Amino acid sequence: MSRRGPACLRWGVTVALWLCGLVWAVDTTQLPDPALQARYEVLTHELRCMQCQNESLADSPVDLAADLRREVRDQLLAGKSDAQIRAWMAARYGDFILFRPRFSLRNAWLWGAPAVLLLVGVIVAWRVVRERTALLADDHEPLDEDGG
Amino acid sequence: MNRFLLPLGIFLLLVVVLAIGIKHSPDKGTIASPLLGKPAPQFALPSLADPSRQVRSQDLKGRWYLFNVWGTWCGECRAEHATLLQVSRAGVLPVIGLDWKDSDEEARAWLSQLGNPYQAVAVDRNGRTAIDWGVYGAPETFLVNPQGVVVYKHIGAVTLATWTHEILPRVTAPATGS
Numbered sequence: 001m002s003r004r005g006p007a008c009l010r011w012g013v014t015v016a017l018w019l020c021g022l023v024w025a026v027d028t029t030q031l032p033d034p035a036l037q038a039r040y041e042v043l044t045h046e047l048r049c050m051q052c053q054n055e056s057l058a059d060s061p062v063d064l065a066a067d068l069r070r071e072v073r074d075q076l077l078a079g080k081s082d083a084q085i086r087a088w089m090a091a092r093y094g095d096f097i098l099f100r101p102r103f104s105l106r107n108a109w110l111w112g113a114p115a116v117l118l119l120v121g122v123i124v125a126w127r128v129v130r131e132r133t134a135l136l137a138d139d140h141e142p143l144d145e146d147g148g
Numbered sequence: 149m150n151r152f153l154l155p156l157g158i159f160l161l162l163v164v165v166l167a168i169g170i171k172h173s174p175d176k177g178t179i180a181s182p183l184l185g186k187p188a189p190q191f192a193l194p195s196l197a198d199p200s201r202q203v204r205s206q207d208l209k210g211r212w213y214l215f216n217v218w219g220t221w222c223g224e225c226r227a228e229h230a231t232l233l234q235v236s237r238a239g240v241l242p243v244i245g246l247d248w249k250d251s252d253e254e255a256r257a258w259l260s261q262l263g264n265p266y267q268a269v270a271v272d273r274n275g276r277t278a279i280d281w282g283v284y285g286a287p288e289t290f291l292v293n294p295q296g297v298v299v300y301k302h303i304g305a306v307t308l309a310t311w312t313h314e315i316l317p318r319v320t321a322p323a324t325g326s
């Protein structure tokens with residue numbers, strides 16, 4: 001039954017949906033330089049909107065996110081590096097604003113834990129393998145004697 | 149025996165670590181400010197009462213003050229207003245307001261209607277100063293010591309309990325430093 005729907009209606013709906021995407025886009029900032037624009041997009045996607053917390057600055061429609069995007073834009077235009085901008089944000093809002101956490105003394109144990117766990121795993125595995133090979137060796141000798 | 153002791157030990161260690169984590173985890177939704185123990189951000193903004201004058205952070209050095217971020221668009225700010233009036237009446241320290249992204253007329257109407265707890269209100273129309281203070285929602289309140297260091301931050305409406313248990317003890321304690 002839907003097949004009988006006129007083609008113009010289907011096209012109309014498609015175009016309307018596409019327009020929705022454009023109209024509802026949160027961030028329409030355009031920087032003059034494509035390289036700056038690329039950095040702007042990476043940064044705004046990597047910084048958290050503090051009000052909505054699970055959205056990035058780029059995706060959040062709230063006022064504060066717009067203010068912080070403006071800040072990112074202005075600092076990029078002023079020639080700041082990505083690291084400088086991230087540090088500027090973290091100095092005000094804490095590391096929580098960074099979706100990709102930085103290494104610090106406070107979270108060193110968290111970064112180091114996988115390596116420590118891997119080391120423990122390797123030691124345990126090595127000991128198990130050594131014990132089993134020892135058992136195998138023990139098994140073989142009496143077998144040889146009995147069988148021989 | 150050793151075969152069971154080791155996993156049990158690891159399990160108990162895990163329980164202890166997780167218990168510490170749960171006990172010390174901050175309230176959901178509140179984020180510790182990196183500003184604590186650091187100098188309060190500098191600002192010089194037009195005064196709400198008289199836009200030709202400025203409210204400047206450097207003029208506040210040398211004494212305790214409460215820095216309260218509010219706006220007439222903020223519902224919780226209305227809820228905390230009575231408490232701020234009481235705090236102001238207590239006369240222990242001045243309350244400095246930051247009117248965040250607000251209309252001056254509405255802010256003045258709000259203060260004449262509900263009473264004015266602020267010694268001065270700085271107008272932050274574009275929100276830059278609020279960002280410097282790491283504000284992400286109103287109301288937020290900071291306690292700044294005479295050395296100009298932020299010693300406490302409260303997110304959400306200040307209540308009398310906040311005042312008596314968190315703010316007042318810090319102000320009256322002799323020479324706590326930061």
